[in-house]
Amino acid sequence: xxxxxxxxxxxxxxxxxxxxxxxxxxxxxxxxxxxxxxxxxxxxxxxxxxxxxxxxxxxxxxxxxxxxxxxxxxxxxxxxxxxxxxxxxxxxxxxxxxxxxxxxxxxxxxxxxxxxxxxxxxxxxxxxxxxxxxxxxxxxxxxxxxxxxxxxxxxxxxxxxxxxxxxxxxxxxxxxxxxxxxxxxxxxxx
Numbered sequence: 676x677x678x679x680x681x682x683x684x685x686x687x688x689x690x691x692x693x694x695x696x697x698x699x700x701x702x703x704x705x706x707x708x709x710x711x712x713x714x715x716x717x718x719x720x721x722x723x724x725x726x727x728x729x730x731x732x733x734x735x736x737x738x739x740x741x742x743x744x745x746x747x748x749x750x751x752x753x754x755x756x757x758x759x760x761x762x763x764x765x766x767x768x769x770x771x772x773x774x775x776x777x778x779x780x781x782x783x784x785x786x787x788x789x790x791x792x793x794x795x796x797x798x799x800x801x802x803x804x805x806x807x808x809x810x811x812x813x814x815x816x817x818x819x820x821x822x823x824x825x826x827x828x829x830x831x832x833x834x835x836x837x838x839x840x841x842x843x844x845x846x847x848x849x850x851x852x853x854x855x856x857x858x859x860x861x862x863x864x865x
Contacts, residue, residue: 707752711782711858712736716748718760726764729778742767753777785856787812789864790819804853805839808862816843820865826851826854827861 709857710716712734720726730733730738736749743763748756753775783799785808792813803811803851815821822842829834839862843851 680773686749686792698749707754710748710751710753710756710777711780712749713781714748714777715775715781716753716756717774717778717781719774719776720737720764721774723768723771732782783858785858785860785862787862787864790816791864792816799856803856804843805856805862806844806853808856809864812862815864823865824854825863828857829859 678778680818687812691777697704699771711730712732714732715729716732716738717729718727718738726741730740732748735740737745737749738748739745741752743760746756746759746763757775758772760775761771780800781798783803784796785799785803786796787808788794791809793817794812796809797811799861805824809815822843824839824841826837826839829838837854839854840851843849844853
């Protein structure tokens with residue numbers, strides 16, 4: 676677990692909130708949290724309460740704010756969004772000071788379908804692995820094909836199938852990695 680994720684988790688536990696669900700970005704972005712659709716953000720413009728507000732990221736990835744209208748938020752880190760907002764607000768006020776805080780993570784949705792006790796769509800509040808998703812779905816049914824589980828992951832317009840062999844989790848010969856899920860993943864248990 677990286678240092679930032681550990682601090683966010685600790686802060687969430689202390690304040691009674693939830694930890695960021697998608698705190699793990701790729702190595703190229705230092706693991707920074709990326710804003711997703713349906714996340715709730717608090718945008719504070721210091722010294723101007725009329726511009727400060729809580730906003731939900733729309734399904735199209737945009738947020739709406741007074742003066743600057745629609746701004747793309749999805750896929751950006753809070754600091755990247757802050758920079759975009761600063762650039763847009765400088766047209767209306769000199770030296771604006773802005774804070775962007777993710778107050779609710781709602782964008783990490785995964786689906787578990789097939790031979791599980793409770794198939795469905797799950798809104799995760801923390802990073803999760805395939806085994807975590809199976810546990811959320813109540814575990815495998817008696818006749819589930821444990822060695823033929825597949826995680827279907829969208830990558831742009833294409834779908835990628837990641838095989839998962841539950842029976843090889845404890846194997847010493849060729850162990851199965853219990854890999855992390857990403858938003859939109861579908862865990863299919865035949």
